[in-house]
Amino acid sequence: MCGIVGLFLKKDDLRPKLGDMLTDMLITMTDRGPDSAGIAIYGDDSDGLKVTVQSDTPESDFAGLDTALGEALGAPVAMKAIDTHAVLTLPEGSRDAAIAFLEARGLRIMGLGEAMEIYKEIGLPKDVAARFNLRAMGGSHGIGHTRMATESAVTTLGAHPFSTDEDQCLVHNGSLSNHNQMRRILTEKGFAPRTENDTEVAACYISSRIAEGANLGEALEGTLDDLDGFFTFVMGTKTGFGVVRDPIACKPAVMAETDDYVAFGSEYRAFANLPGIEAARVWEPEPATVYFWER
Amino acid sequence: MTATATAATTDVQTLDMSEMELREVNAALQGAPTTNYTQFEIRNPRGSHAVAVGLDAEIEVTVKGSTGYYCAGMNKLATVHVEGSVGPGAAENMMSGTVIVEGDASQYAGATGHGGLLVIKGNASSRCGISMKGIDIVVHGNIGHMSAFMAQKGNLVVLGDAGDALGDSLYEARLFVRGAVKSLGADCIEKEMRPEHLEILKDLLEKAGADAKPEEFKRYGSARKLYNFNIDHADEY
Numbered sequence: 001m002c003g004i005v006g007l008f009l010k011k012d013d014l015r016p017k018l019g020d021m022l023t024d025m026l027i028t029m030t031d032r033g034p035d036s037a038g039i040a041i042y043g044d045d046s047d048g049l050k051v052t053v054q055s056d057t058p059e060s061d062f063a064g065l066d067t068a069l070g071e072a073l074g075a076p077v078a079m080k081a082i083d084t085h086a087v088l089t090l091p092e093g094s095r096d097a098a099i100a101f102l103e104a105r106g107l108r109i110m111g112l113g114e115a116m117e118i119y120k121e122i123g124l125p126k127d128v129a130a131r132f133n134l135r136a137m138g139g140s141h142g143i144g145h146t147r148m149a150t151e152s153a154v155t156t157l158g159a160h161p162f163s164t165d166e167d168q169c170l171v172h173n174g175s176l177s178n179h180n181q182m183r184r185i186l187t188e189k190g191f192a193p194r195t196e197n198d199t200e201v202a203a204c205y206i207s208s209r210i211a212e213g214a215n216l217g218e219a220l221e222g223t224l225d226d227l228d229g230f231f232t233f234v235m236g237t238k239t240g241f242g243v244v245r246d247p248i249a250c251k252p253a254v255m256a257e258t259d260d261y262v263a264f265g266s267e268y269r270a271f272a273n274l275p276g277i278e279a280a281r282v283w284e285p286e287p288a289t290v291y292f293w294e295r
Numbered sequence: 296m297t298a299t300a301t302a303a304t305t306d307v308q309t310l311d312m313s314e315m316e317l318r319e320v321n322a323a324l325q326g327a328p329t330t331n332y333t334q335f336e337i338r339n340p341r342g343s344h345a346v347a348v349g350l351d352a353e354i355e356v357t358v359k360g361s362t363g364y365y366c367a368g369m370n371k372l373a374t375v376h377v378e379g380s381v382g383p384g385a386a387e388n389m390m391s392g393t394v395i396v397e398g399d400a401s402q403y404a405g406a407t408g409h410g411g412l413l414v415i416k417g418n419a420s421s422r423c424g425i426s427m428k429g430i431d432i433v434v435h436g437n438i439g440h441m442s443a444f445m446a447q448k449g450n451l452v453v454l455g456d457a458g459d460a461l462g463d464s465l466y467e468a469r470l471f472v473r474g475a476v477k478s479l480g481a482d483c484i485e486k487e488m489r490p491e492h493l494e495i496l497k498d499l500l501e502k503a504g505a506d507a508k509p510e511e512f513k514r515y516g517s518a519r520k521l522y523n524f525n526i527d528h529a530d531e532y
Contacts, residue, residue: 249421249440252383252401268361268382269342282361282380284401284420287440 002160002173003029003146004253006234006264008241008293014260014275019137023129025263025270026144030125032173032266033146036159037128038120040111040169040236043139047078049090049166051098052118053107054156061107062086072101083131084156085110087117108156111163115140115238118169120159140295143236143264145171151179151198158195162203165210167238170203173251173266174230182227202227206235220244220290234264235292242292249287256280262293308332312346313339321348324373328352342382347375350392367394370411386413389430402439405432408449414503421458424451427468433503443470444480452499454507462515470515471496473507482521488514 005025009015019041026037055061058081066079066088075091077098090098099109111118119132125146129135145160152158161169176182179198182205186192191204191211202223209219220235220242232251235242243264245253256263256271258280263271271277285291310320324335324347337358340346344363347356350373358366361379371390380398389408396404399417406422408430415423415432421439424432429448440458443451446468456474463480469492470483479485496509 247440250402254382254401267342267363268380269344269363272341282399284399287421 001032001148003032003266003270004171004173004232004234004264005029005144005266005270006142006171006236006241006243008141008262008295009260010262010295011260015140016138018139018142020135021274022142022144023134024273025265026125026129026134026146028270028272029144029146029266033148034124035149035154036120036122036147036156037125037145038118038147038159038161038171039129039132039134039142039144040116040118040161040163040171041134041137041139041142042113042115042167042236042238043117043137044115046089046114048092049095049112049114050087050117051090051102051112052085052087052110052116053102054085054110054120055107056084056156058084058086061105065105069098069101073097082119082133084121085119085132111161111169112165113163113167113238116163116167116169116236118161118163120145120161121156122154122159141236141241143169143171143234143241150175152196155195158197160199161236162197162200164191164193164200164203165207167236168203168207168210169236170199170206171234172199172202173232174246176202176227176229176231178228198229202231202233216240216242216292216294217290220292224288232266237294240292240294242290243285244290245285245287247288253285254282255285255291256282305334306332307334307336309336309338311338312341312343317343317345320346324350324354324356327354340379344382347373350375361398370394380417385415386411386430389413399436400434405430408432410449412499412502418455424449424468427451431499433499433505435503435505437474440477441480443468446470450495450499452496452503452505452512454505462517464521465515465517467517469495471512472515473512476513476515479515482518483515484518486514486516488512 062081066077070077073094078089080087160171163169176198179201186204191208193200206219232245232253335356340360342363346362348368351371356375358377363382365384366381367375368387370392374393376395383401385404386394387406389411391411393412395414400415400419403422404419405413406425413432415434418436419438423438423442425444427446427449431450433452437455443462447466453472457476459478460480462483493509
């Protein structure tokens, strides 16, 4: 099954409440995905590129990590550690060196971006939300996922969202049937997925298309031609988010829009707590049709 | 109702889902034959699944808001009026009675229904009336792709447009569409509108409170070419 939620704010005054609203939406989708949960949140632009890393032993791995990385890069690094995740703000031009350093220490790279931070773990959505204090997070837009695993194991790295390029993330409800073939094609192109998960293949595919010059809409259009299987995808970028469903469209999707926000949910009940939902325009995205919102 | 039964009350019993569990709400509705209530109002459904399912008495239920999956499923005799939109599988496998949706319906509304009337005042998405077996469905707006797939019996009336592959592998259900049909499914063809069809349409449009004239519709039905195995097509399977 899996559940997807997404919220894109049109006005700045709701930004401090983004995490709170998204957390309610995420927990409501627990029935659709109790295995694991994750959220990508787009906050204010930081002073540089942020990298979100994960460790199963954060006490030892994160102790002094900022100092050690700063020494290796020759410039100070800011660190925000929350439970099993840490967000490090890198000095300019140090991306590749920083990733090499962090991976050499056995840390898992969850995502990179100027605005995006990713938090995901196995467990019930309410527990995952509490561990990371998602409710306290602000931002312009965010995407969340509750997972019921089908194509790969229940692990932290198998949880959604998947980020395969800076400020890009993808969540998926469905299953892909040509992901092994696509994995080979993408690996040859230099966009090798790191896990056995089918959704990560789709994320790599979209990232590869954007790297080749496609805009978000064109990259999502491409999934309809090149990916085989069932999907409702929600994709986040630095400036917005996009939605596409496969032509059969059996994986549910509903959207709501007011003057204040655009919301996505696998089910209407994810919207029940949103302000002004009674008067919102609510509709179901058409099959094989790309939608996107950008600020 | 027997002669000794107490006269039914005209009071409306309110069932508030912000205070009651779904099972309590449905149990109250399903227990209606043993109570005096004939009218119910469900408040705060907040997109819940399986609201007002399995009803089996001539009661009237108004749902004040939008629901999730399978609203009014397996309905028998009851009238369910949803003042909002419904999720997938609304009025699935309905036997009799009436279900009216003021808003939109998600996929497979009225699926496998044996009887009764389903009215959707907004749009219905994909697979509306899939495998319908005698239900009448009137959609005031549009319907999505693969609607009336393998439909066996009953009438599907659409005031707006129909999506791709309407009536694929259809049996004997009648499909009436006023707007455009994006494409017809395998073995579904346009058919002559005869006087008896105009009568059926007139009656259904009236019952559904639809502002449309029977003459504005086209009728679609089965070409009946898929009924039997055709040996000439053996290599296509």
